[in-house]
Amino acid sequence: MIKIGVLGAGGRMGQAIIAEVQAAPDCWLAGGVERPGHPMCGNIIGEGLVICANAAPVAHKADVLIDFTTPAALDEHLRAAQDGKAAILIGTTGLEPHHHAAIDAAARTIPVLQAANTALGVSLLAALVEQAARALDTGWDIEISELHHRHKVDAPSGTALFLGEAAAKGRGAPLETLRLPPHESSPGARRAGGIGFASLRGGSAAGDHHVLLAGEGERITLSHVAESRDIFASGAVKAARWLSGRKPGRYRMADIFGI
CATH class of the missing domain: 3.30.360.10 (Dihydrodipicolinate Reductase; domain 2)
Incomplete structure (x- = not known):
């Protein structure tokens, strides 16, 4: 069973990923995270699970974090993943060179897959x-x-x-x-x-x-x-399955599909 934490759990992509994880027989939802003050914080997303405002506890329960949030949140999420020894899939776009440098640094200790698109x-x-x-x-x-x-x-x-x-x-x-x-x-x-x-x-x-x-x-x-956002959620969960248990390093969607 692959334990997946969803960062950006209150957004459209986050909600689609949560639904995909909950429908998958081999996956378990480890938790959901939103920024402090987000209206979805405190919402129930599963048995015993609510959307929280701190990525660290979720990272300690998860095998893989899936991050579809904002560039400003990336550093915090990378630190949480490293502290919890969780792999992380980054679907956030709009990243600058210093974000990619932070991803490179994190990839020395945990598996990281950064994807502009998960389809x-x-x-x-x-x-x-x-x-x-x-x-x-x-x-x-x-x-x-x-x-x-x-x-x-x-x-x-x-x-x-x-x-x-x-x-x-x-x-x-x-x-x-x-x-x-x-x-x-x-x-x-x-x-x-x-x-x-x-x-x-x-x-x-x-x-x-x-x-x-x-x-x-x-x-x-x-x-x-893309006819539906569901294809990105499905691809993200497939990538999380692939990323779980990998050696530290920086990976691409093309690695998963053998392209």
Whole structure:
């Protein structure tokens, strides 16, 4: 039985993950955590379990923590995981370089999987984008567009940046070098070989991502459409199963699916 603690238990993703854990015969919900003052703190989520405001006690009961919260909470959650000797899956997006440095440090003592997206299809899409970018020369322009619900804060999405990194890897350069500024702020001809991004927000869209490779006289579009948030919850629980009992280190969703 894999004991899973859910960080961000009051959010839409947290609630979906809790439901997935409770429906899985091989998983047990170790607890749920929210930020202090969150309206869901104190809510019952299982027999003898309420959403609390402290990750440390949950980390000591869990084999794996699943974190879909905010970048500001990451350091605390990594410390709790290390103190409780729990593995941690980080699905939080909008991370900065210092967050990744903290993840690298934690991965020296516990298993850590950081994922921009926990859906199987996105891992496969990234592999296809990298392959296509490697096969096509810089005469093919790359544009990545994404649509998310009106409540999403970061833009471009973490998944869009993940796909951009895959395209940049295929082109043999860092994304920081190839990323184009927003087209409306950079008038003039498009820089050859660059990678552009566009973000749309509205309604309840769970996540649409499209990678356009546009050449002279022809275009290729590679896409992934999330029809429900449940696919991310299912992928996160599958990743937690895989991560439980692993050696310390930093892992990717692609490691789970063998991509």
